[in-house]
Amino acid sequence: MATGSGKSIVMIKLIEVLYQLSLKNYIDRNDILILAPTKKILDQVKEHITEFNKHSNFTLELNSLKDYEKMKNEKKSFYY
Numbered sequence: 001m002a003t004g005s006g007k008s009i010v011m012i013k014l015i016e017v018l019y020q021l022s023l024k025n026y027i028d029r030n031d032i033l034i035l036a037p038t039k040k041i042l043d044q045v046k047e048h049i050t051e052f053n054k055h056s057n058f059t060l061e062l063n064s065l066k067d068y069e070k071m072k073n074e075k076k077s078f079y080y
Helices: 005-025 037-056 065-073
Strands: none
Touching: 005 037
């Protein structure tokens, strides 16, 4: 897809749909890992998620992969 075509927004909405399906037990609840080839693209995804969170009842929380084990041990969820 071309630059500026909305790939990040589609990804964010798909995450929301997956979460809603997991609430209804249609699918298992799993953590979601977002990988990006450059820091610039990852920063753009973060900006889109921040903007999405401002206008949605559903909130995505971003966490560093470095913190994953610690968060799992603390029983925190990546969904809220």
